[in-house]
Amino acid sequence: MTQAPAFETDFWKDANLRKVWDEIVPGEPRKTLPYKLTLEAIQLYCRSVGEDHPLYFDEAYARKTPYGGLIAPPSIHILLMFACTPTDDWMRTPGTINAGQSWSYNKPARPGDTITLQARALDKFIKRERLFVVHDNVFFNQHGDVICSGRGQTIRPA
């Protein structure tokens, strides 16, 4: 099993507590939560995109590679973004539309890592009547190493 049972999957819950576009302050840190990344969560994510590389599944194989053990795929930040934020975070607002992302990768996340996130809106603007927010996110492991950093844009529900 994954940590999903503790995760609130009803994104309407706490919807009234989330900031709307008007209230989002660029530069202000978002509340985040440390998250223990399990092998089960990594492998469930992998299955959802058809990832089957032995670096994610075969400990004996992974130990013999330069990585020295199992790792998560770089795109694991897709999961970490929701795992490291509370239910009142505005990324969960129903109708939030992802308009593009760019990510840089430093060290791989590994099963058993405790992941932390530093996140904020960096900018917001209106374009063709649509309400955009630019987000800035950095994930760290328990050693303080940067795992990856990324910038994204979402269109906020009007």
Next chain:
Amino acid sequence: MSTSFENLSVGDTINGPKFDVSRESIRLFCDGSLDYNPLHLDDDYMKNSFGKTNFGGIIMHGMNNFGLITRMLTDWAYPAGAIQRRLETRWLKPVKPGDTIQPLGVVKSKQSTQKSRWVLIDVLVRNQKGEHVAAGEAMVEFPVSGSIAA
């Protein structure tokens, strides 16, 4: 042919995996990503319009494209001892249940820096009609020593 920085040429292509999109695949991505936005779950909700857009039903997560592009790049890079260092994407069209999507990479340029070597790759995801649903650019590092700073 095994991939190496030396034998790569501009225009070389990387073929990614075909991926069949279904209600089940979208639901599994919800569980894998913890992204339970009703855009991906709730047909009634999707009867609404979003600004000027009406999707007419649930849509695949844009980040599912991102995950699929990553899978293509890492499956290509790992055997060469190379490392995916960057991926930038934007979504061009919604993807829906019943679609089949496939990422593609094209080597755009190679560059050596003071301490390493880099390959820039244009990436694209197409659906079964040949329409482009996502596009972007990736950067893969080919370390000089062949050793990975993992």
